[in-house]
Amino acid sequence: MSKKSLIIEQAALLFAEHSIESTSIEHITKKCGISKGAFYLHFKSKDDLILQIFDHFFKDIAGRFTAIESGALPATKKLRTYVITFFEVLEDKLPFISMYMRQQRTPNEELFALFTHYNSLIDEATKQLLITVYKQKIEGVTMDILVTLKGLIRGYSEHILLNRAAYNYDQLADTIVERLNIIIEHATLWFLEGDAISLPPCEAISFELISKEIVTQIENYQDNAFLHESLELLHTELNKQQASPALIAGMLANLQGEPPLQWLSFLIKNYKKSV
Structure with missing residues (x-):
């Protein structure tokens, strides 16, 4: 693990345990066994560190989704693995995310811009996965299916955030995939239509x-x-x-x-x- 990654991982744990306000730069450097100078080589401030923690989280989940799409699993198992992975990442990051949601007072424009950027990239990885799994079945309605899948995942995510318990993510993945399969097989009305099965390259990537x-x-x-x-x-x-x-x-x-x-x-x- 690089020194920067070490700081991000340890700071996220400290923030989740003690809050952002109660965790100083000195607490973080002591936990990582580094000097303050080493910290400022990688981060301008605590706010910059928080932004890069989210950047790290988004890259993690997008990278995992990409590995699933391009991996050796049978197509029928890829979507199920995708859903399980999403909720496992959510569970792993939940302490930090919950703390941030509780403590954040004003909208953060930089974080919103970061979320918008990665949302478009994660959507791209998800569309590629859906095309790999369903092929011609979703031609012309790929975007509608993407929005439907995101809606199912977001709804269950909100429930999990608000109602903490030991959830069976295997069962949840089976539930979401079954719902999506039923929609693809039997839906007769689509709100978003006309997209091709062959998606254009992602413009957000330079x-x-x-x-x-x-x-x-x-x-x-x-x-x-x-x-x-x-x-x-x-x-x-x-x-x-x-x-x-x-x-x-x-x-x-x-x-x-x-x-x-x-x-x-x-x-x-x-x-x-x-x-």
Whole structure:
């Protein structure tokens, strides 16, 4: 784990346990075993740290969804795994999220912009998954099915946030997938129609975004020669005028199975420029 990731993980735990106001920079640095100078190398302030905690959370869930979509599971099991993963991540992050919701007093424009950005990217990963699972069954109504799935997940998420208990997420996933299957098979009215089964590249992804993420991961994987070299080769190839799709595919295959790198894989696979 990089020093930055360590600070994010430990700060999220401290904030959840003691609140944002009661947790000082000194508390965080002591918990991580670092100096204040090391903290300020990565974060401008406590507010910047909070923003980057959410950034870390969003990347985590988008990366996990991407790994499911491109993984070896049978298509029929991918959506179920997707739903279970969402609620497992929610459960894992719930202490911090609940604390933030209780303590936040005024709207945070930076956080809203961050949420909007990642929401569009996570929607893209989810649409790709739905197309993988249902194929021609959802042609023309992919966006409507996406909105329906998000509505089912959001409704149960709100219930879980407000009614804490030990929930069976396997059963919940089966319930949501069954509801969606019934809708796809029997619905006769659709509100959002006309989208093609072949979705256009995601406009929210830029080369600058990809390059920044690769540079970050190159630093994070300095102690892993295989992944470090793969990332450097990937970065070099993407910077070429005529990048080799075969080489890029090979480097992405090297990153497969490494959860922190699935977010990067998603960005490259959905980049609007054909590489």
